[in-house]
Amino acid sequence: MTLALATDATTVTRIEIADHVESAFAAGAATRADLLTAARSTGARPALLAVLGDLPDRPYAELRQLWTDLPEVPIAR
Template identity: 50%
Template sequence: MVSVVINVDSMAGAVPVTRFEILDAVEGAFVRRPVTKSELLESARDAGARVELLATLNRLRDRRFSNARDLWADLEDVPVDR
């Protein structure tokens, strides 16, 4: 399991994370389905995702995700685009 420690206070005023940005960062993880939260975080880090995106993914429940649509149940508040 991969843990990510993020200082949320340092993210004040940051550009909001969008669903499109999340998809860009984790699309490669879904080649071998289903994937875990840890695998999604690893994929996003490997893609060079910014800390705000990693913090958003860290809110996901610890379970398996069959496809990207499964993410939105845990991340309903994330906008589609800016």
């Protein structure tokens, strides 16, 4: 998996991801497509969308499960 962590001027962080995809878990598990839809609807920047696009296509029961597939993403800047 190739992560687009520094595509934009700043690195994508877990806090930023959480801010943009939190709503995707309102109805339960979320897929990669659900996460991308939620992020787009909140105006996520292209670097964040690229990181989410690199996730495996599987359901995530809760936000914390994303970090297993995104270990290189820092918590904050």
